[in-house]
Amino acid sequence: MTFVITTPLYYVNDKPHLGSVYTTIICDTIARYKRLVGEDVIFITGVDEHGLKIQRTASEKGVKPQSHCDEISEIFNNNWKNWDISFDKFIRTSSNNHEFIVNEFYERVKSSEDIYMGVQKGWYCVGCEEFKDNPENSSTYKCPIHQKNLEWKNEENLFFRLSKYQEQIEKIINEPSFIEPVERRNEILNFVAKGLKDFSISRTNVSWGIPVPGYDDHTFYVWFDALLGYVSAITSNSKDVSLKKSINGGWPADIHLIGKDILRFHAVYWPAMLISAGMKVPKKVLGHGFLTREGQKMGKSLGNVLDPDILLSKYGNDPVRWYLIKDISLGNDGDFQDRRFVDIINNDLANTIGNLLNRTSSMSRKWFDNKVPNNTKITIDNVLENFANIAVKNYIDKFENYKLDQAANEVLNLAINTNLYLNDNQPWILIKEENNFPIVQEIIYNVLESTRIIGLLLLPLLPNLSSKINEQLGSIYTKEIPWEKQLKWGLLVSNSSLPKPTPIINKLEYEKHI
Ligand code: MSP
Secondary structure, X not given: OEEEEEXXXXXXXXXXXXXXXXXXXXXXXXXXXXXXXXXXXXXXXXXXXXXXXXXHHHHHHOOOHHHHHHHHHXXXXXXXXXOOOOOOEEEEOOOHHHHHHHHHHHHHHHHOOOEEEEEEEEEEEOOOOEEOOOHHHOOOOEOOOOOOEOEEEEEEEEEEOHHHHHHHHHHHHHOOOOEEOHHHHHHHHHHHHXXXXXXXXXEOOOOOOOEOOOOOOOEEOHHHHHHOHHHHHHHOOOOOOOHHHHHHOOOOOOEEEEEHHHHHHXXXXXXXXXXHOOOOOOOOEEEEOOEEEOOEEOOOOOOOOOOXXXXXXXXXXXHHHHHHHHOOOEOEOEEEOHHHHHHHHHHHHHHHHHHHHHHHHHHHHHHOOOEOOOOOOOOOOOHHHHHHHHHHHHHHHHHXXXXXXXXXXXXXXXXXXXXXXXXXXXXXXXXXOHHHHHHHHHHHHHHHHHXXXXXXXXXXXXXXXXXXXXXXXXXXXXXXXXXXXHOOOOOOOOOOEOXXXXXXXXXOOOOOOO
16 A cells, blocks of 8 residues: 655755754654555655745845755755655655646646635735734734744735635544644634635745746745645656646655644645645644754744754764654654753663663673573563563554654663563573573573564664664564564574674763753
8 A cells, every 4th residue: 555654845945954854753753664564655755945935045145046946955855865764755846847737736726716816915924935814913913933024915816715615624624533633633623613715826926936827927826836746746756747647656645744833734725725626635634743942942043953963963863863753742842952862862772772782682692602592481471572562562553643752662661671571580690500591591582582572663763773783683684574573572583693792872971062
């Protein structure tokens, strides 16, 4: 089955920030998991290159919008490679293929009689590329997200008949699985209950956009254009482009993972546009929260922006992934705290998982000739086997419901329980008596086997650490056998060689300013 998952298409006004890294890492984790359980995944990311915001950014730099976009798009593309993001498609909305799809889509919407000319008046945030509701209630006329002045617009635009889709949208958003988590769903239910208004889909004052056929000065509104990037991405690499091909290539998307600020576009405007064009709506819109730093909103003016490049080069991929996945419950806001980051990585990854592997592999090599001991199966009720089986079951269940933090905690708990099992059984004391040899074999086998399963469960969460664990256990994971089958207890081969242990994760030092 094809499984399509998307990140938002990021504005190219600046290089990636921690928020974009967060969304992309979460998508990557889900994409990797879905591949492991046998889905044919299309993981889409890319950049949103048109519109007033980008036009202005380029003009402030004194360069042509296209060359600005080329530069920043390249940075995004390379950045995701540096983060080892397993994306399948990278869509640029300034590409010809994309423009072709936008035009084809527009023709469909037009033939549904959903386009008309009207006058658009209102207060606009260029940062959000969005008209704001009721700014007259605000004394500042500022965008609450960007803290920048809104701009008054009054111009002739083409409109899309969103109001016509009131009932259909209500039906879609009432489906509990469509918008998650429930708080996000409630926001949208309230918004739609107020009655949907038509929205403008063209601009006359923005030259950096896709021209609207038949209307000389009009370009498509950047959101109308950008949302279609999810569709054009499917055929982005092919010579032969058409809506039909994209639809056959995997549409609709299974998940749009987005931040809570762009929910309306994805959960209301976008489904209506798709219905109008005779296309299927996405299956799920998953809205995550916002990241703050030490409790404060990150911003250039506050000087507290955390540069993801620095995080990556200083600490590496696994620690940042672990913190973002495990410490933030998907859907809630999250806070990046330097001290907490260091503590979590040292406790969870270095002391609990890293140490477990290191000490068990060392004991096994020392006592059993650099090999995995025999699985003597002396104990009838194997507690560690029971723990592992429950952890695997819960983990799958959490992943299927996109509770990634809870899935990560299942792995950590298994590691904690495995360490406890080792401490309770004290094989280093038992080994002193020759009679105990078979029971020590069993204990060490169990602990190594549990560690193997921990490594496998980490595969979608921390691919690098997972492969290091696998190597230290003699590279037993194989892509030839379904991953889920390899989660079965008892597959570690007795008497197989164990390579010399090397530390799989370094402890971090706390520095005042990351
Ligand atoms: N270009 C649009 C999306 C078009 S999708 C067809 C856009 N781009 S963006 O670059 O401004 O934002 C991309 C994503 O980053 C959004 O989902 C937004 O919620 C997210 N974040 C921006 N700041 C964030 C944090 N501080 N924390 C977490 N995510 C945040 O919107």
